[in-house]
Amino acid sequence: MIGVAVNLTRRHFGKAAGVLVLTFALAARLAGAQAPKLPGSLANNRMLDAWLRINADGSAMILTGKVELGQGISTALKQIAAEELDLPLTRVRMISGDTAQTPDEGYTSGSQSIEYGGTAIRLACAEARALLIDQAAKRFGLPAEGLKVSEGVVAAPDGRKLGYGELAAELDLDREVTATVAPKPPALHTIVGRSVLRRDIPPKVTGGAAYVQDIRLPGMAHGRVVRPPRYDARLDNLDEAPIRAMPGVVTVVRDGSFLGVVAEREEQAIKAREALIGAAKWTGGSELPDPRRRGSTSS
Amino acid sequence: MPAKADTQLLYVLRNDLALNGAKFGCGLAQCGACTVLLDGRAVRSSVTEIGSIGDAEITTIEGLGTVDKSHPLQQAFIDEQAAQCGYCINGMIMTAKDLLDQNPHPTAAEVREALAQNLCRCGTHGRIIRAVLRAAQNTGKT
Numbered sequence: 001m002i003g004v005a006v007n008l009t010r011r012h013f014g015k016a017a018g019v020l021v022l023t024f025a026l027a028a029r030l031a032g033a034q035a036p037k038l039p040g041s042l043a044n045n046r047m048l049d050a051w052l053r054i055n056a057d058g059s060a061m062i063l064t065g066k067v068e069l070g071q072g073i074s075t076a077l078k079q080i081a082a083e084e085l086d087l088p089l090t091r092v093r094m095i096s097g098d099t100a101q102t103p104d105e106g107y108t109s110g111s112q113s114i115e116y117g118g119t120a121i122r123l124a125c126a127e128a129r130a131l132l133i134d135q136a137a138k139r140f141g142l143p144a145e146g147l148k149v150s151e152g153v154v155a156a157p158d159g160r161k162l163g164y165g166e167l168a169a170e171l172d173l174d175r176e177v178t179a180t181v182a183p184k185p186p187a188l189h190t191i192v193g194r195s196v197l198r199r200d201i202p203p204k205v206t207g208g209a210a211y212v213q214d215i216r217l218p219g220m221a222h223g224r225v226v227r228p229p230r231y232d233a234r235l236d237n238l239d240e241a242p243i244r245a246m247p248g249v250v251t252v253v254r255d256g257s258f259l260g261v262v263a264e265r266e267e268q269a270i271k272a273r274e275a276l277i278g279a280a281k282w283t284g285g286s287e288l289p290d291p292r293r294r295g296s297t298s299s
Numbered sequence: 300m301p302a303k304a305d306t307q308l309l310y311v312l313r314n315d316l317a318l319n320g321a322k323f324g325c326g327l328a329q330c331g332a333c334t335v336l337l338d339g340r341a342v343r344s345s346v347t348e349i350g351s352i353g354d355a356e357i358t359t360i361e362g363l364g365t366v367d368k369s370h371p372l373q374q375a376f377i378d379e380q381a382a383q384c385g386y387c388i389n390g391m392i393m394t395a396k397d398l399l400d401q402n403p404h405p406t407a408a409e410v411r412e413a414l415a416q417n418l419c420r421c422g423t424h425g426r427i428i429r430a431v432l433r434a435a436q437n438t439g440k441t
Contacts, residue, residue: 070384070421197380204385205373205392207320207361214319222314265302266310270326 038179040119041065045103046176051124052081054132054168058152059091062121065105066113067097068200073113075198080118083191084125084183086149087164126183128173135167221250222266224273226259226280233285235259243279246272257282304350309333311349312359320360320389324418331390331417335359341397360389363396372396375434376427383421390417395431404435 037043045051045065053061062081068074074096082092095101097108105117129149136154137144139162148155152164186193203210228235235257243252243261248268253260261276263269302311312318312335321344324332328343335344336358364370369377372392382388391414398405398413405413410431419427 070382070386197377198382201377201380201382201385202366202369204382205360205376205388206364206366206369207318207359207389208366209319210385211319211322213313213323216314216317265306266314266323267302267306 035176038177039123040116041103041105042120042123042177042179045105045120048124048128048175048177049173050103051121051177052128053173054128054164054171056165056169058163058165059093060085060087060164062092062094062125063102064094064096064117064121065103066117067108069108070200071111071113072198072200073117074200075196076114077118077121078199079191079196080122081125083189084122085129085152087152089191089196091152122183123179123181124177127177127179127181130181131171131173132164132167135171136162139167221262221264222269223253223260223262224269226261226273226276228257228285229282230285230287233257233282235280236283237281238276238279243272243275246275252276302349305348307345308335308347308349308352308357309344312344318359318361322386322389324386324390329418330387331394332387334390334393334417336393336397339397339400341394360392363392371438372399372431372434375430375437379426379430379433381423381426381430383423387417387419391419391427395434398431399435399438403438405431407432
């Protein structure tokens, strides 16, 4: 559906939209579903305000369930949002991976953040922009087609102007995304497709908080896991008592063949893990090939 | 400090002093993510016991510069966008700091040699080497 939409101009798309919606509705009925399937991560997060907020000052807050792992998505997703909203990058902020606030997009994996999350943000922001323009058209008493948007300000041909902040105050984004507003054609892109400096790099080169490992909670203990010596090996025998008696050890965790240790300090957890490796007896599992036979033709 | 003399410096830096710069990578001095400077020389903090440090001055990446007032090496890594996940970069910068202090204008081959024991799993080595060479050039100008 998006492929179709991209090939239409915004003006033509309005005419075609009815047909697309009908197609969606028919497909949904045939599938026995209540609502049409939406593209990308919109499928499970259908509300427009799950993806963005327009602030009173006209800036935007984008919400994403995908997280920065060094792929640069905290920068790339902002570029997509800024592009579709016609806002400068400096006026787009982003909340990522805060599960109390952001859409549930599942794992960040498989090189799918732009494909799924980017698609959702692109369509949601294109739709929000169209709603803001429609609101401005109402206020101006003019057709939306004649209005121009630049850096978050909608301008009428007669010179009147309205900012996103003011328009958003009159708009309710607590509504389902229809995904029927065509995003900008790539030929009009001024932000997407250009290299910008990644926003995650400065903290990574100065010791800023950038990783899960940099989270410290009050009273936090430290854990280490003991891996089996062979794939599929079973943990049979273990005398936990001497390990539990080691300095700082809070507990030994054993669940079937899962084995781990929790200690007050990280170095204590590491020492206790070494002791656990010595104490644990494993059976079964498949042996790894002997590294000395590496390069041999037999398997 | 609740840490004993045989505690590795890395855990004191990260857990007692809440410094994020030095990273736990392998804990075996094989990857370099935990590198800090002791009296200006790069060492692996995950295998350096605090009891062995004596009066030596410890410098972490936090001590080089900040986002607003970055060290030429940090700035060069930003300018070259020399990080993917970035987990190894602490070690790359701290090892490069030691290198540039000893040899302010290294060749690319010398940078390669100096960073040969620092692992980057993402494959950012090309940019990392360019960043160190850029830092060397910029340091010379100031």
